[in-house]
Amino acid sequence: MSCYKVQRLLPLMLGSELSRRKIQAINAHLKKCSKCKQEYDSYVLSFERTRKLLRKNRQDWQEWEWQRAVKNALKEEPSRVYPLAPWPYKKAWAYVVMAVFTVVLALFIVRPSFIWEERESESEMISEIKKPPSGQQDIISMTIVSKETGIKIVWFFNKNFDLKEKK
Amino acid sequence: MWMKSEDEMVEAVLGGDKQYFELLLHPYRQGILNMAYRVTGNLEEAKEICQEAFIKIYRYLGKFKKGKSFKSWIYKITMNSTYDFLRKKKRHEDLLEYHKSSLVNAVRDPEDLFSKKEMKLKVESLLKILSPKERMIFLLRDGEGFSIKETSDALGCSSISVRTHLSQARRKIRERFEEVYRGRR
Numbered sequence: 001m002s003c004y005k006v007q008r009l010l011p012l013m014l015g016s017e018l019s020r021r022k023i024q025a026i027n028a029h030l031k032k033c034s035k036c037k038q039e040y041d042s043y044v045l046s047f048e049r050t051r052k053l054l055r056k057n058r059q060d061w062q063e064w065e066w067q068r069a070v071k072n073a074l075k076e077e078p079s080r081v082y083p084l085a086p087w088p089y090k091k092a093w094a095y096v097v098m099a100v101f102t103v104v105l106a107l108f109i110v111r112p113s114f115i116w117e118e119r120e121s122e123s124e125m126i127s128e129i130k131k132p133p134s135g136q137q138d139i140i141s142m143t144i145v146s147k148e149t150g151i152k153i154v155w156f157f158n159k160n161f162d163l164k165e166k167k
Numbered sequence: 168m169w170m171k172s173e174d175e176m177v178e179a180v181l182g183g184d185k186q187y188f189e190l191l192l193h194p195y196r197q198g199i200l201n202m203a204y205r206v207t208g209n210l211e212e213a214k215e216i217c218q219e220a221f222i223k224i225y226r227y228l229g230k231f232k233k234g235k236s237f238k239s240w241i242y243k244i245t246m247n248s249t250y251d252f253l254r255k256k257k258r259h260e261d262l263l264e265y266h267k268s269s270l271v272n273a274v275r276d277p278e279d280l281f282s283k284k285e286m287k288l289k290v291e292s293l294l295k296i297l298s299p300k301e302r303m304i305f306l307l308r309d310g311e312g313f314s315i316k317e318t319s320d321a322l323g324c325s326s327i328s329v330r331t332h333l334s335q336a337r338r339k340i341r342e343r344f345e346e347v348y349r350g351r352r
Contacts, residue, residue: 011333011334011335011338011341012330012337014337015308015333017315017333042341043337043341045344046337046340046341046344047309047340047341049344050293050340050344051309053289057289058197058201059197059200059204060196060197060200061196061200066196067189069217069221070189072218072221073188073218073222073224074185074188076222076226
């Protein structure tokens with residue numbers, strides 16, 4: 001590893017932010033290069049003294065101030081969770097409504113064959129066609145029954161196919 | 168009562184058991200105060216920021232995602248409250264100037280002789296050379312002992328960004344340290 005690369009990585013050597021492989025390579029370099037070693041020692045010294053300064057200069061709450069701050073925060077009610085919050089906070093009813101809506105929308109868009117074919121078969125009006133017995137070719141009757149309304153229509157035809165309707 | 172995990176305490180607070188709110192915040196009371204204090208350089212302002220942050224934490228507790236780091240979440244709220252505070256006072260852009268002037272005032276102050284004041288001066292002189300983001304990352308990682316992941320979660324940036332800024336901050340601190348302390352020897 002070159003001096004330039006080592007010196008770039010030195011700040012991250014202080015807090016174990018580098019991979020073990022890089023740390024080993026840098027340590028190997030530091031054993032050989034006194035200039036980089038001196039720079040590393042300088043980083044360690046500044047790092048330790050800065051942390052010491054930060055520790056010594058730490059502030060804290062006075063107990064009464066702390067209690068007052070917490071008490072003030074509790075004056076407001078916490079906000080209610082919105083319906084799309086992650087599980088387990090989500091509201092079950094919101095998801096049931098969404099699921100039903102999605103299914104209805106999907107059925108409307110996809111129109112699965114088993115629904116629409118059944119409706120088509122229901123709309124068929126002709127349920128039965130009665131043919132006259134053989135030998136009586138002069139009159140033919142046809143009965144049509146609607147499954148939806150229950151109306152029964154019987155058509156009679158003579159041999160010239162003139163219609164005589166009877167309800 | 169002390170054996171509850173943070174997630175359980177959050178649920179308890181949401182369920183109306185308000186006594187757990189203080190227990191939730193207690194481990195971080197010093198940390199968040201010091202974060203705000205390091206950024207503003209003023210203890211009273213830092214307490215004001217923390218008060219605002221506590222209100223937000225309680226208000227939005229229901230939105231905290233279970234299983235995530237509560238520590239990162241409350242530090243993130245505190246950071247945002249700090250930025251909001253600075254923005255309101257139109258001091259965000261003038262932060263460096265603010266630190267410089269407070270340093271000048273501190274030097275003229277007779278209380279400067281006291282070690283506590285001197286200590287503050289040293290910390291400020293080290294931190295003032297960092298950009299706001301570098302300062303935040305440096306304070307969280309090296310001051311509060313956050314991991315890289317926790318720091319990136321708290322600040323809402325990538326871990327690569329955290330490493331880059333941290334490296335830069337340590338380099339600047341070292342240079343400043345040598346300038347201030349070694350030069351006097």
